[in-house]
Amino acid sequence: MTRNIGLPVIEPKEKPVKNENNNPFNGSLTIRGKLFEGIVINAKAKGTAVIQKESPVYFKKFKRFGRSKNTIHAHIPSNLNVQKGDYVVAAECRPISKSVSFVIVEVKS
Known part of the structure; x- marks a missing residue:
C-alpha cells in the first residue's frame, strides 16, 4: 500500500524494506517546500545521493550567459533504484541528517 504524497509522480513498483520511516510513499516522511530536479x-553513500543542477545565469555587464551549479544531498528510499547519471526529482522534507533535507521521489533515467 502506498499513500498519496501530493505530487504528480510515478509511484515505485518495488516493495520497500519494512520499518523504513524515511520513505514518503510507505513511511511517515512528509513532503513540503521546494522541488529539485x-x-x-x-x-556511493548508503541511502544518500548527491544531485547537481545546472542553470544559466545572465551577466548584464558582459551581456553573456554563464553557468551556475547547485548541489544537494538527498535520501534514497529503499524502493527506488538510483544510480550515477540518473535524472531525478527530489522534494524537500524535514532534516534527515546534518546535510540531507531532500528525498528522491522519482527517477526519470
Whole structure:
C-alpha cells in the first residue's frame, strides 16, 4: 500500500524494506517546500545521493550567459533504484541528517 504524497509522480513498483520511516510513499516522511530536479553525480553513500543542477545565469555587464551549479544531498528510499547519471526529482522534507533535507521521489533515467 502506498499513500498519496501530493505530487504528480510515478509511484515505485518495488516493495520497500519494512520499518523504513524515511520513505514518503510507505513511511511517515512528509513532503513540503521546494522541488529539485537534477542529475545524480554520486550515489556511493548508503541511502544518500548527491544531485547537481545546472542553470544559466545572465551577466548584464558582459551581456553573456554563464553557468551556475547547485548541489544537494538527498535520501534514497529503499524502493527506488538510483544510480550515477540518473535524472531525478527530489522534494524537500524535514532534516534527515546534518546535510540531507531532500528525498528522491522519482527517477526519470
